Amino acid sequence: MARSIAPRRKAINTLLAWSIGFLIFFPILWTILTSFKTEATAIANPPVFIGFDWTLENYQAVMERSNYGRFLWNSIVIAGGSTILGILIAIPAAWSMAFVPSKRTKDILLWMLSTKMLPAVGVLYPIYLLFIRMGLLDTKIGLMIVLMLINLPIIVWMLYTYFKEIPGEILEAARMDGATLREEVIYILTPMAIPGIASTLLLNVILAWNEAFWTLNLTAAKAAPLTAFIASYSSPEGLFYAKLSAASTMAIAPILILGWFSQKQLVSGLTFGAVK
Amino acid sequence: MFVKNALRAATAISLIAAAGSASAETITIATVNNGDMIRMQGLTDDFTAKTGHEVEWVTLEENVLRQRVTTDISTKGGAFDIMTIGMYETPIWGANGWLVALDNLSEGYDAADILPAMAGGLSHDGTLYAAPFYGESSMIMYRTDLMEKAGLDMPKDPTWTFIREAAAAMTDRDNEINGICLRGKAGWGEGGAFITAMSNSFGARWFDMDWNAQFDSEAWANTVNFFKDTMDESGPAGYATNGFNENLSLFQQGKCGMWIDATVAASFVTNPNDSTVADKVGFALAPDNGLGKRSNWLWAWALAIPAGTQKQDAAVQFIEWATSKDYIELVASKEGWANVPPGARVSLYENPNYQAVPFAQMTLDSILSADPNNSTVEESPYVGVQFAAIPEFAGIATEVSQEFSAAYAGQQTVEEALAKAQALTNDAMEAAGYR
Numbered sequence: 001m002a003r004s005i006a007p008r009r010k011a012i013n014t015l016l017a018w019s020i021g022f023l024i025f026f027p028i029l030w031t032i033l034t035s036f037k038t039e040a041t042a043i044a045n046p047p048v049f050i051g052f053d054w055t056l057e058n059y060q061a062v063m064e065r066s067n068y069g070r071f072l073w074n075s076i077v078i079a080g081g082s083t084i085l086g087i088l089i090a091i092p093a094a095w096s097m098a099f100v101p102s103k104r105t106k107d108i109l110l111w112m113l114s115t116k117m118l119p120a121v122g123v124l125y126p127i128y129l130l131f132i133r134m135g136l137l138d139t140k141i142g143l144m145i146v147l148m149l150i151n152l153p154i155i156v157w158m159l160y161t162y163f164k165e166i167p168g169e170i171l172e173a174a175r176m177d178g179a180t181l182r183e184e185v186i187y188i189l190t191p192m193a194i195p196g197i198a199s200t201l202l203l204n205v206i207l208a209w210n211e212a213f214w215t216l217n218l219t220a221a222k223a224a225p226l227t228a229f230i231a232s233y234s235s236p237e238g239l240f241y242a243k244l245s246a247a248s249t250m251a252i253a254p255i256l257i258l259g260w261f262s263q264k265q266l267v268s269g270l271t272f273g274a275v276k
Numbered sequence: 277m278f279v280k281n282a283l284r285a286a287t288a289i290s291l292i293a294a295a296g297s298a299s300a301e302t303i304t305i306a307t308v309n310n311g312d313m314i315r316m317q318g319l320t321d322d323f324t325a326k327t328g329h330e331v332e333w334v335t336l337e338e339n340v341l342r343q344r345v346t347t348d349i350s351t352k353g354g355a356f357d358i359m360t361i362g363m364y365e366t367p368i369w370g371a372n373g374w375l376v377a378l379d380n381l382s383e384g385y386d387a388a389d390i391l392p393a394m395a396g397g398l399s400h401d402g403t404l405y406a407a408p409f410y411g412e413s414s415m416i417m418y419r420t421d422l423m424e425k426a427g428l429d430m431p432k433d434p435t436w437t438f439i440r441e442a443a444a445a446m447t448d449r450d451n452e453i454n455g456i457c458l459r460g461k462a463g464w465g466e467g468g469a470f471i472t473a474m475s476n477s478f479g480a481r482w483f484d485m486d487w488n489a490q491f492d493s494e495a496w497a498n499t500v501n502f503f504k505d506t507m508d509e510s511g512p513a514g515y516a517t518n519g520f521n522e523n524l525s526l527f528q529q530g531k532c533g534m535w536i537d538a539t540v541a542a543s544f545v546t547n548p549n550d551s552t553v554a555d556k557v558g559f560a561l562a563p564d565n566g567l568g569k570r571s572n573w574l575w576a577w578a579l580a581i582p583a584g585t586q587k588q589d590a591a592v593q594f595i596e597w598a599t600s601k602d603y604i605e606l607v608a609s610k611e612g613w614a615n616v617p618p619g620a621r622v623s624l625y626e627n628p629n630y631q632a633v634p635f636a637q638m639t640l641d642s643i644l645s646a647d648p649n650n651s652t653v654e655e656s657p658y659v660g661v662q663f664a665a666i667p668e669f670a671g672i673a674t675e676v677s678q679e680f681s682a683a684y685a686g687q688q689t690v691e692e693a694l695a696k697a698q699a700l701t702n703d704a705m706e707a708a709g710y711r
Contacts, residue, residue: 220355221332232335235309
């Protein structure tokens with residue numbers, strides 16, 4: 001009896017999961033499809049799903065107009081740099097909170113997270129003025145610092161929860177064997193937390209890649225990443241949806257590919273720590 | 277002696293090098309993603325060939341650009357050497373001393389050729405602070421075939437009463453044809469701009485001479501009620517969320533009998549590559565109510581130099597190139613006369629080649645019928661047709677247009693929307709110290 005119910009339930013669950021997955025993926029799929037339409041087909045009503053004359057003219061137009069390579073390079077440097085910088089700061093911070101907690105550790109963790117609740121525009125002017133004074137406006141290093149700072153609470157939280165899963169006795173044993181603090185963190189803790197660190201790295205790269213407020217407001221021509229590339233194709237006075245879709249597809253393609261190949265690590269890492 | 281000569285030679289070489297680097301600059305220009313601006317980017321090589329200066333473009337969506345350049349200029353960030361701004365920002369920023377006055381342009385540039393309405397809207401105290409790249413007004417674009425089918429003739433200068441009747445006559449719900457498509461979308465530059473320009477023709481104004489809000493006036497009630505009634509009768513479903521792009525899409529697909537919007541849309545709706553009704557479009561002046569003011573707006577996208585730029589000479593050279601008569605000729609030679617930037621120079625409209633473009637004369641007539649310094653029937657304390665050129669306006673008008681959009685959508689009555697608009701405008705003006 002149980003055997004006859006299980007396959008049906010499994011089929012329903014599978015169908016439900018695929019339906020939800022398709023719903024979530026649909027906007028991206030629609031963007032990709034629109035990028036291969038002409039501008040006239042892109043606004044057709046009723047919308048055309050597959051049966052249209054596929055064209056690469058939008059990609060050609062985008063490549064002719066914009067220096068995609070420069071935007072892509074800036075995105076890679078900014079997202080990668082801010083992530084590495086964040087991890088370097090967050091590992092020692094998370095270590096101390098996980099293994100040498102004080103009375104205020106929980107409060108500090110909550111306070112760190114609460115900074116994420118401040119609307120970014122509230123600190124735009126102070127940060128803009130700081131950037132002018134420090135010569136960081138429209139520089140990749142400036143953006144790396146800002147993105148590292150805004151994502152740091154999440155990195156610390158994630159690493160803290162991964163580290164909490166590691167038995168403190170192992171670190172104690174290492175200490176008794178004469179390991180210094182540096183050796184303990186580098187040779188004992190880090191290798192054991194590799195899945196957690198990897199998923200934190202990946203998630204932070206995705207967050208930094210998609211960040212649009214600071215990357216638009218603190219850059220001009222030199223350090224602008226792919227978010228600025230997309231913004232340059234949005235227009236309230238003119239229908240350029242197909243070109244905008246082509247630009248969006250080109251901007252999200254690298255991170256989609258990265259996510260696709262690393263989904264196993266990302267999922268296992270996320271279900272290992274607190275985000276489960 | 278040898279050392280002295282060597283030093284002299286080194287000094288001379290470094291001076292020449294310095295002069296060389298000073299004469300060839302790289303300027304950064306912030307601009308919007310409009311067709312004319314993109315065309316200009318494609319022609320930048322011509323400017324570089326003539327002057328040696330290189331150009332780096334930062335192209336952003338209009339609202340993002342507005343926020344970005346406002347942050348930069350108000351903090352003296354210096355990220356841009358030229359900014360693309362509109363008629364709203366120019367007089368305010370000029371008054372703040374944030375822009376370089378363009379009162380020393382070269383003789384060959386012929387600044388006197390700029391359309392007076394444009395020059396007036398881009399000046400403060402008679403000094404030009406931004407050079408118009410292209411200008412626009414609003415006008416009626418209508419389907420000649422549907423008008424004929426309805427047994428009507430569109431006058432050159434129709435009234436609102438005629439427009440409402442014509443819209444009802446052209447509406448064919450079974451065939452998804454809406455008699456009229458207008459902007460109802462919230463936002464000071466979307467539905468807010470339209471209803472403000474429309475209110476001028478109904479005798480309404482935003483403020484009296486003491487900066488008191490006027491939404492409790494009969495003229496405003498007439499404006500918003502007329503808009504809502506007309507759109508409920510003959511407009512598309514969900515018009516409360518339709519802006520320029522949504523209406524453009526509807527018109528191009530043959531689903532609007534009339535569309536009152538920016539004159540630049542004329543080149544889109546008559547382009548057979550994008551529009552299914554390209555050969556069936558006529559043009560007329562925006563409607564009035566016999567009170568001496570029409571309901572068309574006036575806008576220009578213009579190039580301005582932020583005060584404090586280190587590359588002012590190169591920036592001036594670029595502005596002189598991009599807004600010159602020669603640039604118009606350059607675009608015409610490459611893309612045809614229908615694609616030259618309109619609405620900035622008198623000489624363009626005297627050119628027989630441009631006069632042959634079907635919407636050219638109506639664009640000029642529309643621009644000439646809007647006066648930013650005298651836009652309302654009763655006297656008002658502000659400059660601007662579809663806006664009041666004060667820093668607080670954008671924020672207030674966005675909120676007011678949200679109230680109006682909620683009324684269009686049936687979430688509240690027109691009376692409630694007007695009462696809220698009155699209260700929030702007076703509160704904001706009091707907080708800003710006007711009252």
